[in-house]
Amino acid sequence: MAEFFAMGGYGFHVWTCWGLSGILLGGLGIARERRLRRTAKLAKQHDERAKREEPNP
């Protein structure tokens, strides 16, 4: 196991690269997903309010 993490002495390099890729891409992914959910919810709220305000368009 330790041998796996050591990566033949290049553990720092390999794990930095994979870690950073994961963090940056994953982070952007999570940020996008959350933003999508938030705007979707907001859009729905606006929709409902508009429907309430003018029942017969």
Added chain:
Amino acid sequence: MKSICSDKVSLQCDEVACARGGVMVVGGVSFAVGGGEAMLIFGANGAGKSSLLGAIAGRIPLMEGTLNWAVNDDVLPQRQFASNIAMLSHDGAIKTGLSVEQNLLFWCRIYNKPRTDLASIVERVKISGLEHRRAGTLSAGQMRRLSFARILLADRPVWLLDEPTASIDDGGRADISALIGGHISDGGLAIVATHEALDVPHRSLRIG
């Protein structure tokens, strides 16, 4: 001199709406005007007078509706019609670092007019004697007269004027009214965005 108005220009607007920064500011505007007429667009500050004028000038795209310029009943695309328009924008298109004469000389070259026209035009807007003053040293009213000189210099059938009497005194307003009156009696068309009445026979469009 007014041979340019021998062609009959006209503008037809149907249900025009225009936006500023993605937000609709003026909507549902319909009218038709032609040569020999002046139309005054009245409205409070921020009512969208300038935006509507911008749309008529083809600078701001329409959000809704149609807007057709025509020469002798032939509808022309806006870009092609541009050479019939003289526009007085909110800012007067004056370089404060240049003299009155240099300012007008620049526009002489742009409009391809002989510089011999200048003397009479300067006289008509009543700023004679100031030709060699730097435009930056003029009063606000004189500046407005200078920018109006450019409209006369352009010698075009359609005048689009945005607040031509802004920061100008009563005498100036009368002078500019007279110039607009002269233009329409020569068969020209003037569309004026203004917040105060001008002493010209006109049709009015109120927005806001």
Added chain:
Amino acid sequence: MALRRIVRAVAQRDVVLSLAGGGGWLQGIVFYAVFVAFMAFAFGPGEDALRRAAAPTIWLATLFAIQLAASEMFIEDIQDGSLQTLAVEQTSLLGYVIGKLAGVLIIVGGPLIVAAPIVSIMFAVGATNLAILLPSVAMGALALSLAACVASAINAALQGGGRFTAILAAPLSIPVLIFGIDATSLAIESSQIWSVEMQFLTAMTLFLMAIVPGFSVLALRLGLE
């Protein structure tokens, strides 16, 4: 022809304006002189180092001076309504953009091109005929002005106050810089004018000439909406 008339009118007005007030032409050359002097101090008085730094210094100074001037080339015309008026009254803004470019070249580029041989003397370049580096520097000034022009037009449309001109122009300027420095170095070192590098610099300039005016007009019209 209408286009040529407008180009001339705009360029002439800008030149008169820069001579009359504000001293626009001085701004560029003063910046240039200061930059060159600082570079000389940075490299130290050693003649070898200076000689090698001559071409890069000339080019960087030209790049920055042009970008400084060009980053605001449209802003004044937008603020005083001149551009708005031209956009409404003229069928095309092409003449205006070309005129502005010509203005920048005359006001800023001209003095810089003249100054280039003087810089080379100060940087211990021993060539007998310093005029030999002029073609490459002139070509470069044209290309860099073009790159700055389209960036400046986009920046003006964004109302960015000059902030984004540098970043928008960078990708366009880098190839110019790469070929230009080599072309000038070669001219200084081996008196080659029409080197392969110079040919590529010319090609890059032609490319920019083809795309920049059109895209600048588009960006400016957008900015006026």
Added chain:
Amino acid sequence: MLSYFSNPARFEAFARWASPLALLVLFGCLAFGIPMGLYFSPEDYQQGHTVRIMYVHVPAAIMAELVFGFIALMSLTAFVWRHTLADACARAAAGPGAIFAALTLITGSVWGRPTWGTWWVWDARLTSMLILFLTYIGYIAVWQMGTDENKSARLARIVGLVGFINVPIVKFSVDWWNTLHQPASLLRADGPTIHSSMLWPLGLMALAYIALFSWFVLSGVRTSIYEKQIARRAQPLASRPIKPEQMAAGDQNG
């Protein structure tokens, strides 16, 4: 095909099955790609374990270039057919593209440290990727700066197109510059020929990146569609409906 998606509802319906599909492909590829890349693939006889960096570096590099091509294509589409959804696609692609470019630079640099003995060389590829990254930043700045969405979109088209035409020029010029200035001793073109045991994780990771990118675009476009809906709902509050007076023909005075 694009006109088919001009209807936001139709795009929404498409995204509803395409998004999960993209995620499925992404996680499927990662499930095999990560273990293969990190453990099961052999180490390189020259580079040792650092070769494992390649599995995140190469796909990022490919994507950084592909994404700008995508942005340019969308810009062109928007330019020619005035298609607003294409603008949204290009906008949604810019952020991921910049991250791919940044990751390419970072992972390349970390790989270069043990392999070349230096964090950074002004190698042709590194340099042109750096400039591509700058181009992304410029492109994103245009979107971020503008106050009017519509205007920003149309300016971004210009930057996307000019940037793209410029990419091959940058590449070429940097190549040229590099060969003149830098003896090509550090990088050899005849590197390790790729063995199938390395090709598999590389392919899987590349596919994962493509799936991830597709998901980024889908979710970004959906977000902007919702944002537009919200803006449209909010609009009647911001503007006043204008009723111009009917102009009577005899409305003359003065």
